């Protein structure tokens with residue numbers, strides 16, 4: 491039979507796609523003997539399993555077959571209404587997503603034309619790069635420091651470079667753990683409004699603050715600036731993955747009507763709707779269980795972050811720089827130039843410890859001497875052992 495050249499059949503979009511470093515590493519780190527600081531996985535031992543079991547039963551008792559039937563693309567009304575009330579906006583401006591990863595993919599689909607300039611932090615969340623890549627943007631990297639995006643540099647870029655959108659993770663950024671300061675948030679919202687640049691505020695970690703003072707979301711600053719959710723140039727994306735559980739794949743986007751209309755159409759084409767049963771379960775949990783769970787994980791993650799920082803200070807060579815997060819799941823290491831953290835990973839896994847090499851978090855490459863550590867899914871004992879092993883490895887590599 492004649493062979494068909496299947497590779498040649500792939501679309502240009504498909505040919506531009508690449509694997510997620512995190513997803514690939516997770517396959518390796520599933521081995522029980524490996525202490526993984528790689529995936530931003532919530533602590534499994536803290537999952538509210540009994541509460542989810544009870545909610546599932548309540549949902550089936552209350553809704554019966556409707557809990558297992560097709561439902562609307564926009565999302566389960568009680569869940570949308572609860573989210574809208576939390577944000578102080580109409581439910582029409584809230585769209586449920588199947589994980590905020592789907593939100594990023596559909597926002598890429600409805601906003602990015604080939605060659606559009608997309609401004610991203612250096613480094614930024616590699617999952618966003620993976621979602622945007624198939625729409626063939628032109629990335630421009632924004633420099634960041636301990637206060638997050640350098641808004642002076644942003645202004646310089648905007649003066650010379652027309653940009654379609656800016657993607658930012660202002661709270662406890664993935665991968666650096668940094669937080670955008672309040673005054674820089676105001677400046678960023680003003681500048682992007684002035685130059686007509688849409689902002690995607692990706693905020694799955696906002697509730698996981700364990701120290702310092704909260705700053706207003708870019709979305710709320712945009713609302714203040716425009717006075718109307720349907721004129722807000724800031725799009726907000728968040729998720730129940732880090733505050734409740736990731737496996738139910740429940741998240742949401744807040745956007746102005748012209749964008750929301752297209753997001754819904756894109757979602758119709760993607761998965762029709764987020765699983766009905768999962769949405770109803772989450773809607774059962776948001777009133778009482780969610781606030782308790784947030785307190786629980788904030789406490790636990792704060793302890794684990796402090797412990798990991800203690801161990802890093804004790805066991806790592808002085809040449810290693812690290813960020814000090816105020817919340818979230820990550821801290822970010824910068825090693826001396828010339829160290830290649832991707833090349834070091836196999837030796838780390840041999841010592842039964844894993845991390846995410848930093849280079850995939852840079853849209854335009856670089857960062858070979860950086861790496862990301864997550865402290866949330868390791869117990870204090872595992873943190874002590876894993877950081878000690880990593881310290882030995884890094885000392886040997888310098």
Ligand SMILES: Cc1ncc(COP(=O)(O)O)c(CN[C@@H](CCCC(=O)O)C(=O)O)c1O
Pocket residue numbers: 510512513516528529530531588589590591592615617659664692693694728729730731736740741
């Ligand atoms: C800034 C940011 N935006 C969206 C997501 C996706 O979270 P969900 O789809 O809402 O679960 C994430 C989740 N990232 C984690 C989880 C990915 C884990 C995995 O690929 O299994 C990580 O960076 O390790 C994120 O950090």
